[in-house]
Amino acid sequence: MMHSSHTTKLPGSATNDVTKLAEITLGGGCHWCIEAVFQSLSGVIKVEQGFAQSAPPCDSWSEAARVSFDPEKISEEQLVRVHLHTHSATKAHSLRGKYRSALYFHNHNQQQRLTEILTVLGIEFFQPLITQILPLQGFKASPAQYQNYYQTAPDRPFCQVYIAPKLEKLARLLEDDKS
Numbered sequence: 422m423m424h425s426s427h428t429t430k431l432p433g434s435a436t437n438d439v440t441k442l443a444e445i446t447l448g449g450g451c452h453w454c455i456e457a458v459f460q461s462l463s464g465v466i467k468v469e470q471g472f473a474q475s476a477p478p479c480d481s482w483s484e485a486a487r488v489s490f491d492p493e494k495i496s497e498e499q500l501v502r503v504h505l506h507t508h509s510a511t512k513a514h515s516l517r518g519k520y521r522s523a524l525y526f527h528n529h530n531q532q533q534r535l536t537e538i539l540t541v542l543g544i545e546f547f548q549p550l551i552t553q554i555l556p557l558q559g560f561k562a563s564p565a566q567y568q569n570y571y572q573t574a575p576d577r578p579f580c581q582v583y584i585a586p587k588l589e590k591l592a593r594l595l596e597d598d599k600s
Contacts, residue, residue: 442466443492445500446473446525446557448485449508455486457571457584458507458591464495470570471562473525475555483521487560497531498538502545506594507587511548522550525557532556 447455452470459468466489473485490500501524504510510522524539526532535554543550562568571584 442489444487444489444527445497446485446487446560447504448473448483448521448523449504449510450520452484452486453570454584454587458587459486459488461588462495465490469562471560473557474559476558479555483519497534501538502542505542507591510550510552511546513551522552523555524552525555527557
């Protein structure tokens, strides 16, 4: 479940009961779908869908979502696992420029963690992952009227055809994790 408010630990803050948030940017198919999947996860504080840009040759803007999360409630590995299982992380197709399968890192430490995570999670798939680990060079949020796309009107045909099945797949994945 998405939470509407959060607190962030400020440098030099003496308060011990605030949460330090982490951030990851994910690409892999339609940003409306990515947004809906991650908004449904406990520990995710905010999801902003839009377009990510990396360094050449991946410098074209591609649909993505920036996810702010509480690492004490959900790990980066759990987020990456959900991402890989809820989009076509093993299929190359002609629209990969617009719908790049990627984990965009925000710093060198995150790059190293994501590389390790992708290696570990790769064994869960029958085909090799095509998901790239790329430096985030820019992010542009979608216009406000497109934010919270699924939450604002889940009965839209697009939501029923594309997003609802991903949310069902996510529910099965989370249920399997409990077993």
